Amino acid sequence: MPKQIAIYGKGGIGKSSTASNVAAACADEGHRVTIIGCDPKSDSSITLLRGRRIPTIMDLMRQGMDIREEDIVFSGYKGVRCVEIGGPEPGIGCAGRGIIVAIGLLKKISKAIEDTDLVIYDVPGDIVCGGFVAPVKKGLVNEAYVLTSGEYMPLYAANNICKGLSRLEMTLNGVICNSRGAPNEENIVSGFAKEIGSRLIAFIPKDVLVQTCEREGFSVIEKAPDSGIAEVYRKLAQSIMENKEGKIPTPLDDSKLRELTRI
Amino acid sequence: MPVKEKEPLIMHPRPSSIVAALYTLRDLDTDVVILHGPPGCCFKHARLLEEDGMRVVTTSLDESGFVFGGHDSLVEVLEKVIRRFNPKRIGIVGTCASMIIGEELHEAVMDVQPDVPVIEVEVHAGYRDNTKGVIIALESALAAGIISEAEFERQKALLKEATMVEKRHGAASKEYLAPSRGDLKFKVAGRLLELMKQGKKGLNILNAKKETAFMFADINLDVAEVAGKTGPGSQIINMANLDENVGLPKNRRNASEIKEELIRKGMDIHHITGGLDEYPIAGDTASRIIGEKYQDFDFAVITGVPHALPMDHLKNMELFSITNGPRQVVPLKEMGHQHVMVEIDLHPKTLGVNHIVESEFGATLREMSKGA
Numbered sequence: 001m002p003k004q005i006a007i008y009g010k011g012g013i014g015k016s017s018t019a020s021n022v023a024a025a026c027a028d029e030g031h032r033v034t035i036i037g038c039d040p041k042s043d044s045s046i047t048l049l050r051g052r053r054i055p056t057i058m059d060l061m062r063q064g065m066d067i068r069e070e071d072i073v074f075s076g077y078k079g080v081r082c083v084e085i086g087g088p089e090p091g092i093g094c095a096g097r098g099i100i101v102a103i104g105l106l107k108k109i110s111k112a113i114e115d116t117d118l119v120i121y122d123v124p125g126d127i128v129c130g131g132f133v134a135p136v137k138k139g140l141v142n143e144a145y146v147l148t149s150g151e152y153m154p155l156y157a158a159n160n161i162c163k164g165l166s167r168l169e170m171t172l173n174g175v176i177c178n179s180r181g182a183p184n185e186e187n188i189v190s191g192f193a194k195e196i197g198s199r200l201i202a203f204i205p206k207d208v209l210v211q212t213c214e215r216e217g218f219s220v221i222e223k224a225p226d227s228g229i230a231e232v233y234r235k236l237a238q239s240i241m242e243n244k245e246g247k248i249p250t251p252l253d254d255s256k257l258r259e260l261t262r263i
Numbered sequence: 264m265p266v267k268e269k270e271p272l273i274m275h276p277r278p279s280s281i282v283a284a285l286y287t288l289r290d291l292d293t294d295v296v297i298l299h300g301p302p303g304c305c306f307k308h309a310r311l312l313e314e315d316g317m318r319v320v321t322t323s324l325d326e327s328g329f330v331f332g333g334h335d336s337l338v339e340v341l342e343k344v345i346r347r348f349n350p351k352r353i354g355i356v357g358t359c360a361s362m363i364i365g366e367e368l369h370e371a372v373m374d375v376q377p378d379v380p381v382i383e384v385e386v387h388a389g390y391r392d393n394t395k396g397v398i399i400a401l402e403s404a405l406a407a408g409i410i411s412e413a414e415f416e417r418q419k420a421l422l423k424e425a426t427m428v429e430k431r432h433g434a435a436s437k438e439y440l441a442p443s444r445g446d447l448k449f450k451v452a453g454r455l456l457e458l459m460k461q462g463k464k465g466l467n468i469l470n471a472k473k474e475t476a477f478m479f480a481d482i483n484l485d486v487a488e489v490a491g492k493t494g495p496g497s498q499i500i501n502m503a504n505l506d507e508n509v510g511l512p513k514n515r516r517n518a519s520e521i522k523e524e525l526i527r528k529g530m531d532i533h534h535i536t537g538g539l540d541e542y543p544i545a546g547d548t549a550s551r552i553i554g555e556k557y558q559d560f561d562f563a564v565i566t567g568v569p570h571a572l573p574m575d576h577l578k579n580m581e582l583f584s585i586t587n588g589p590r591q592v593v594p595l596k597e598m599g600h601q602h603v604m605v606e607i608d609l610h611p612k613t614l615g616v617n618h619i620v621e622s623e624f625g626a627t628l629r630e631m632s633k634g635a
Contacts, residue, residue: 064269097363130332130365137367 002034002114004140005173005240006121008165009147010157014178017210017219018147018236019122020047024221025230025237027078031117034073035080036106038135040087040095044122048076051217056086057102069110077222081112096131103134113140118241136170143173143246145201148192150177150185152261155192159257162196162249171246174201176236181206183263191260196249202236205229270391274439275590279388280396282308284356287400288382289317290473290511291409294350299337299366300324300358314615315474315513318348324360333361337371345377352409354382354400362387380407392435394422410511417509424543432570432594442589445605452628454602455486455564455583459493463561466580468549469503471567472542473514475587476505477613478606478620479566480521482585485625486564487530489632500557502534504545504567509538520617546571553577569603570595585624 007015016037023033037044042056054074060067076082085102087095106113113119121135135141144165148158158175165172175193177200179185190200205228213223220230252260281298282305288296295318298304302323309319322328322336337355344353355368368383382403386396398419405415429435458465467486471479483501490499507519518539525532534552537545546568553560553576562581565572569584570591582600586592587609595603604624612620 094363096365100362100365134365137365137370 001142002116002119003143003241004113004119004121005143005145006123006135006141007145007147007176008123008158008161009178010154011124013147013149013154013157014204014210015147016044016122017047017214018176018178018204018233019044019120021210021219021221021230021233022237022240023048023080023118023120024077024219025234026118026241027080028221028234029237029241031241032115033080034112034116034119035076035082036113036119036121036135037082037084038099038121038132039085039124040090040098041124042084042086045074045076045080045082045084047214047217047219047222048080048082049074049217054082054084056084057105058086058088058098061101061105067105067109069112072106073110073112077219081116083110083112094131096129096134099131100134103138103140107138107140133164133168136168141170143240143243144170145174145176145240146172146198147176147178148189149180150182150188150261151180152258154180155189155257155261156254158192159196159251162251166248166251169248172196172198172249173243173246174199174239176201177203179204179206188261188263192252192257195252195256195260197247198249201239201243202232204232204236271438273435273437275434275442277434278393279305280386280390280393280399281305281356281358281388283393283396284384284386284400285309285312285319285354286473287397287404287511288354288356288384289315290513291352291382291400291404292512293317293352293354293382295320295344295348296354296356297322297337297340297344298356298358299333299361299368301360304358304360311611311614314611316615318344318350320344322361324358329360329364332364333366334370337366337368338374341371341375341377345375345379350379352380352382353377354384356384356400357386359387359389380409382407382409392426392429394426397422414511418511418540421540421543428543428546428568428571432598434588434590436594440590440593443592443605444589444607445586445592445603448604448624448627449631451583451602451604452624452631455562455628456489456493456631458562458581459490464498464557464559465490465500466553466557466560466563466565467499467501468536468563468565468572469501469505469567470536470542470546470549470565470569470571471504471539473539474517474613474616475567475609476503476517476521476539477616477618478587478609478622479585480525481619481622481625482566482628483564484525484528484530484619485622485628488528489628493632500533500560501531502536502549502552503532504535504537504539504541505532506535506538506541510540514539517617521619524619542568543571547573550576565600569600570598574598585622 148154177189193200207229298321505522536548564583583602584600
């Protein structure tokens with residue numbers, strides 16, 4: 001069975017950047033990787049495809065297409081297979097149901113989530129309803145990672161996600177700190193990780209190079225492989241591939257969380 | 264990428280996939296089914312199915328269940344069902360509401376760990392063809408080891424044909440079909456008696472879906488009896504889809520019950536055209552036999568699903584059709600059936616029975632034959 005991971009975290013915290021750089025770094029190492037974008041914004045794989053937007057499963061369904069694997073699975077950087085679920089326009093329909101239906105279809109018509117070494121589910125920041133945990137509920141995820149910065153609100157969101165994971169009896173395999181340059185950030189996130197029964201597996205420093213590469217449609221792994229930040233992603237990719245330890249997290253109460261984030 | 268042929272919108276209400284799943288679970292001898300959804304969902308059919316001995320209960324999801332999820336309710340109901348009914352086989356069936364909010368039926372089963380098989384059917388009513396509900400239920404029964412791969416494939420092929428029958432000449436054939444009660448039974452019975460008295464040659468065909476045969480067979484029985492009395496010179500050939508060696512357990516039992524009763528009451532069944540679940544293809548078998556032997560016959564009485572019989576060898580006969588679908592009258596008339604009658608509310612009367620049930624047309628024909 002492939003390693004199947006989901007990366008959770010507050011919206012805008014850098015999940016897609018992290019997911020695509022980890023995917024690229026693993027591909028560099030010769031692993032077969034599949035990335036599934038579950039966000040209706042459908043921007044998870046764009047930097048693996050040189051800025052190209054691929055048709056989403058939901059787009060094709062809406063047009064009444066008879067969908068085949070080659071219509072929705074696209075080969076990106078070094079053969080990383082990219083899938084975007086997509087969803088309705090903001091404010092209409094039911095994006096959660098869209099994820100359930102798309103995951104069902106994907107299971108049926110594509111080997112991309114079975115015949116591979118690593119599957120990364122890039123899930124939306126806020127798990128607002130049942131549909132958003134469909135990959136977990138359908139048994140397609142066996143490791144979860146939480147991405148956060150050292151600020152209060154992203155940690156609050158991370159803690160909430162841990163509540164969800166513990167309710168689903170899903171293990172957490174590590175916390176990743178995507179730095180926003182907040183004071184004492186590494187210590188705060190490391191402390192948080194320990195308190196919830198997990199560990200900090202990477203500290204990604206704030207680096208403008210990530211945004212520069214993304215704007216041009218690339219991951220830093222592809223566009224700036226010799227940079228320091230690329231090395232950070234490579235190390236993270238390696239520790240994810242080697243990671244076998246997971247524990248159901250124990251979320252904190254709010255006062256504890258406030259205390260922890262006091263600078 | 265091929266675009267699916269856009270199918271026309273159909274406005275009249277049509278059978279539900281959830282209900283189709285419920286009937287399939289009954290055919291699989293399921294003792295209790297839990298509908299995971301709002302209390303009123305499928306109420307009428309849930310109630311009717313109890314006549315057949317299958318219990319149907321609901322998790323009664325309300326507004327709060329829609330918002331907060333219904334997992335705990337499902338666990339509670341599943342535990343209660345096990346305690347109260349001590350079932351040997353349980354079904355759990357989804358509804359529109361529970362499926363849209365992403366309920367996992369399997370999670371509750373994992374929590375409760377019943378020691379009897381549970382058939383989980385993740386179904387909602389939003390499928391164009393209600394046969395999808397049957398297929399999902401059978402897939403689940405296959406996964407639970409309750410039916411064989413061969414039976415599953417057989418059923419799937421039949422369901423595909425059933426869907427085609429409805430698309431060609433049935434309830435899925437038009438954007439809108441107005442319901443109709445069909446022709447007056449006493450007038451049609453009069454015409455049929457007239458043909459019998461003239462010694463005309465007639466086919467008497469039962470091509471019914473599952474338990475509906477309990478009432479449709481009554482018509483065929485009366486036609487055979489009345490023809491025997493009325494026109495000594497008239498020749499009637501009886502055909503029926505009553506093969507008791509195929510299909511799910513209940514369908515086999517019912518085929519054998521009906522067949523035995525018909526024979527006991529003196530009716531010769533000249534040709535068995537298939538099983539009770541084979542109505543979509545038994546019509547073709549009947550048509551082939553007609554083509555080989557009875558092309559020159561004068562009339563045909565066809566009960567059950569008359570629109571599953573191809574018109575190839577029937578074109579020159581006077582056709583008498585009896586359906587239980589008020590929306591089937593218009594398509595049958597368009598196919599060329601001269602006389603179309605509806606047995607209103609037939610289905611409910613055929614649940615929970617193991618003997619032939621009196622039909623309106625059969626009773627009319629019998630009554631009128633007395634004065635003739």
